[in-house]
Amino acid sequence: MSRLIIISNRVSTPSPTGGAQGGLAVALQAALREYRGIWFGWSGETTETFTGHINFQRAGGVTTATIDLEEQDIEEYYNGYANRTLWPLFHYRIDIAEYERGFAGGYLRVNDRFADTVRPLIEPDDIVWVQDYHMIPLGQGLRERGCRNRIGFFLHIPWPPRRLMATLPEAADLTRTLFAYDVVGFQTDEWADSFRDFAIHELGAVLEEPDVLRLDDRTLRLVSAPIGIDATEFVAASRSTAAKLAFRRMRDSAVGRDMIVGVDRLDYSKGLEERFLGYERFLQEHPEERKEVFLLQIAPPSRGEVESYQRIRTSLEGIAGRINGVYADVDWVPIRYVNQGYPRDVLAGIYRAARIGLVTPLRDGMNLVAKEYVAAQDPEDPGVLILSRFAGAAAQLAVGAVLVNPYSAEELSDALLLALKMPRDQRIERWRAMMENVSTEDVLWWRQRFTDVLEAAGPEYAAS
Ligand code: GDG
DSSP, rough: OOOEEOOOOEEEOHHHHHHHEEEEHHHHHHHHHHEEEEEEEEEEEESSOOOOOOOEEEEEEEEEEEEEHHHIIIIIIIIIIIIIIHHHHTOTTTTOOOOHHHHHHHOOOOOHHHHHGGGGGTTTOOEEEESGGTTTTTTHHHHHHTTOSEEEEEOOOOOHHHHTTTTTTTTHHHHHHHGGSSSSESSSHHHHHHHHHHHHHOOOEEEEEEEEEEEEEEEEEEEEOOOOHHHHHHHHTTTSSSHHHHHHEEEEEHOOOEEEEEEOOOOOGOOOHHHHHHHHHHHHHHGGGGGGEEEEEEBBBOOOTTTHHHHHHHHHHHHHHHHHHHHTTTTEEEEEEEOOOHHHHHHHHHHOOEEEEEOOOOSOOOHHHHHHHHHOOOOOOEEEEEEEEBTTTTHHTTTTTTEOOOHHHHHHHHHHHHHHHOOOHHHHHHHHHHHHHHHHHHHHHHHHHHHHHHHOOHHHHHHH
16 A cells, blocks of 8 residues: 655644644544555744754654754745735735745745655655645645655645736746646635636646646646544544533533634634624624623634734724623623633533534635534534635535625624524534534545545656
């Protein structure tokens, strides 16, 4: 069996005790155990001068290989091109995307550094799977270094519509590099369509089959593979002692009121300002509901070195403070706004205690919180998921979620009322439909779907 080499910006080292980890890390580690292989990426550490030294570690049957980067690399590649240029652009925010040649240069330099260091680790029969927007040109870098293996790429975030993508000065060159891969995966058909549109109209690629594009001598297969969660693990987490304690703690502190929960990295793509304003609208329109509910928003800060993230943090504090100032009473606060993270099993207990899961990103590749909320529910008395129609997850969860346009405070307000008043049999019916999807199309399904296509592809280069 081929080995699998996974390459991503950051590597999650398996903890020997099996401690709290994200679903993606768990899935990729399971894949690596099955195939034998290596997970390669940046250590998160800085070094004075880049040496290409690789730090190998082995834990839980998985080998990780990490490198340190220079301060300037991190500034231009990670804080720069990845998080100031591509992240906002790919989430349709060209108003805050920063287009700087220095960022683009740093991004290419770091991708070259990755290619130089990982190339000697790749053996002829390995399959290589590159993850996410930090590493778009890596496949081309590997080809330039003689790598003829099957190489796939998966984009965890949306691909923007063609007219937006065209605002990026390097749009054509960057997109062209994706043709070095054998397979490129997207979370939904919508993002795959946008990519296809750009490739055909801006690069002159030819559509050979609905999912196969040709550009010059390269053939690229597209696949839509929505990422899932490790549903079994998450259901178990929701039944753990820590989850039960968290559930109790939340129910006690709710004193009979219904809890609405939001859990998001503090990021402008998650629609937190609009969510607070929608909730405020609900409080305005329904005075009789005021003391019957409260919103718990958990938002651990992320990417704090980037100015747009500092701005959203300040803005949210202002909005939450204002709403609480206007509506709070001595025995009730409408918004509990918490800027810290919690262990996964505690989070599972909190989800289970919430009558409503409020997941309203303005744009999101998938959104795993929506799926985790579903998995954590009590099948006999589940809560209601309110979900943005602009999250990738909406394509799968429309069967049971209350879908909303997150830009509309009125729609949010209506959805909150609908969810709060929803009878139990309807909640159960909706939840079952969603749970069926969450447990079937889970993270292992996702990984298999992608690696099956990749294994069946090419390798075109091997023949040449
Ligand atoms: C990107 C794409 C796509 C959050 N707070 C805590 C905590 N979390 C965990 C959640 C969830 C994860 O972080 C967030 O995943 P999302 O999918 O919601 O969002 P992104 O971080 O933006 O992820 C996204 C994803 O990649 C995978 O492809 O779905 O669209 O943007 O698992 O639970 N975890 C813990 N404590 C917290 O306080 N332990």
